[in-house]
Amino acid sequence: xxxxxFEWLKATFGDxxxxxxxxxxxxxxxxxxxxxxxxxxxTGGRIxxxxxxxxxxxxxxxxxxxxxMEKKGTPTMGGLIILLAILLPCLLFARLDNVYLLTMLxxxxxxxxxxFVDDYLKIKRKNKDGLxxxxxxxxxxxxxxxxxxxxxxxxxxxxxxxxxxAESVGITDAQRVGDVSAVTLxxxxxxxxxxxxxxxxxxxxxxxxxxxxxxxxxxxxQLVWIIFIPLIVFIVTxxxxxANLTDGLDGLATGTSAIVxxxxxxxAYVGSNAIAANYLGILHLPGTQELIVFSGxxxxxxxxFLWHNSYPAAVFMGDTGSLALGGIIAALAILxxxxxxxxILCGIFVIENVSVMAQVGYFKYTRKKYGExxxxxxxxxxxxxxxxxxxxxxxxxxxxxxxxxxxxxATILTLKFR
Numbered sequence: 001x002x003x004x005x006f007e008w009l010k011a012t013f014g015d016x017x018x019x020x021x022x023x024x025x026x027x028x029x030x031x032x033x034x035x036x037x038x039x040x041x042x043t044g045g046r047i048x049x050x051x052x053x054x055x056x057x058x059x060x061x062x063x064x065x066x067x068x069m070e071k072k073g074t075p076t077m078g079g080l081i082i083l084l085a086i087l088l089p090c091l092l093f094a095r096l097d098n099v100y101l102l103t104m105l106x107x108x109x110x111x112x113x114x115x116f117v118d119d120y121l122k123i124k125r126k127n128k129d130g131l132x133x134x135x136x137x138x139x140x141x142x143x144x145x146x147x148x149x150x151x152x153x154x155x156x157x158x159x160x161x162x163x164x165x166a167e168s169v170g171i172t173d174a175q176r177v178g179d180v181s182a183v184t185l186x187x188x189x190x191x192x193x194x195x196x197x198x199x200x201x202x203x204x205x206x207x208x209x210x211x212x213x214x215x216x217x218x219x220x221x222q223l224v225w226i227i228f229i230p231l232i233v234f235i236v237t238x239x240x241x242x243a244n245l246t247d248g249l250d251g252l253a254t255g256t257s258a259i260v261x262x263x264x265x266x267x268a269y270v271g272s273n274a275i276a277a278n279y280l281g282i283l284h285l286p287g288t289q290e291l292i293v294f295s296g297x298x299x300x301x302x303x304x305f306l307w308h309n310s311y312p313a314a315v316f317m318g319d320t321g322s323l324a325l326g327g328i329i330a331a332l333a334i335l336x337x338x339x340x341x342x343x344i345l346c347g348i349f350v351i352e353n354v355s356v357m358a359q360v361g362y363f364k365y366t367r368k369k370y371g372e373x374x375x376x377x378x379x380x381x382x383x384x385x386x387x388x389x390x391x392x393x394x395x396x397x398x399x400x401x402x403x404x405x406x407x408x409x410a411t412i413l414t415l416k417f418r
């Protein structure tokens with residue numbers, strides 16, 4: 001909105017000091033981070049007081065965890081703070097005609113709405129199960145389907161590459177969007193580039209660094225959607241649920257999400273910059289620069305929410321926040337074609353999810369084999385295992401953050417490790 005306002009002011013009154021300030025991506029991203037962070041801090045207190053007045057508090061089952069019962073009655077649905085702090089700065093500082101940004105705004109509202117309904121049913125309607133699992137999954141599938149269709153058919157979602165590179169990976173002129181542009185290099189050679197609609201994605205650790213799902217599964221390019229759509233749906237569902245499971249200690253999911261968001265901002269920058277993308281040997285994705293602004297809003301929102309959510313938490317994000325954060329992170333990674341890096345980048349989410357599946361699977365297996373269920377961990381998800389072992393909540397969270405930072409750095413290093 002501010003971009004359009006400044007453009008109108010320039011058209012109406014001519015040039016003035018600071019008129020071109022918002023033309024710089026760094027200014028817009030930095031401003032978005034600051035506004036998002038301050039917004040979540042300032043409005044957070046008001047929202048928390050409102051939640052208290054409405055008696056929207058957390059109900060806690062006694063699982064024998066240290067300090068657990070002290071959290072009873074703590075306001076929940078604080079994810080509304082995060083959603084507000086993401087959406088408003090995005091509307092102010094990002095270009096609203098960008099399909100990548102619009103997709104992320106839809107994903108934020110979509111997953112936030114599912115989480116809100118779940119929290120509302122649990123708290124106001126006294127339904128301990130909240131929204132039925134099948135409806136949650138249907139919502140996650142719906143978002144995954146939408147993202148996949150946008151990736152497959154929207155003509156703004158393209159990969160820019162040389163004609164020779166496109167031919168080398170089997171991309172035809174039928175997949176080209178727009179005209180071929182030619183650039184004459186200093187040595188006299190002519191370099192032809194064009195935009196292509198394709199399911200090409202970046203692959204870590206490989207020298208060439210790209211692949212198409214059609215080639216991997218040995219199916220025709222016309223049928224690639226048979227593989228691509230279920231894969232995208234699976235990623236959105238898996239990451240969203242994993243973030244939900246991680247939200248069990250004060251600040252754990254919030255801090256982890258901030259680390260992931262900052263890393264994805266780096267990938268959005270190098271992927272949207274032709275020079276950086278060419279140097280690093282990754283796909284050049286025109287238009288994804290607006291995802292830098294969005295990622296900045298996400299970082300600011302998470303850091304601002306930590307102001308209230310750090311131990312001892314004054315508010316919990318609830319499913320309103322955790323489901324939304326997972327869906328947002330999944331959508332960002334997919335749009336940046338970094339979905340294959342999710343197991344590394346979102347390693348905290350992954351191990352929390354795996355710990356639950358392993359615990360449940362092993363319990364069922366041993367109950368069937370030995371007549372009584374046995375456990376791998378003292379309690380799942382993994383963070384509760386360490387709580388049961390006597391480790392303090394703050395220490396667990398900080399150590400998980402440190403591991404998250406190590407995983408983020410390792411993810412960025414995949415740009416060079418080939």
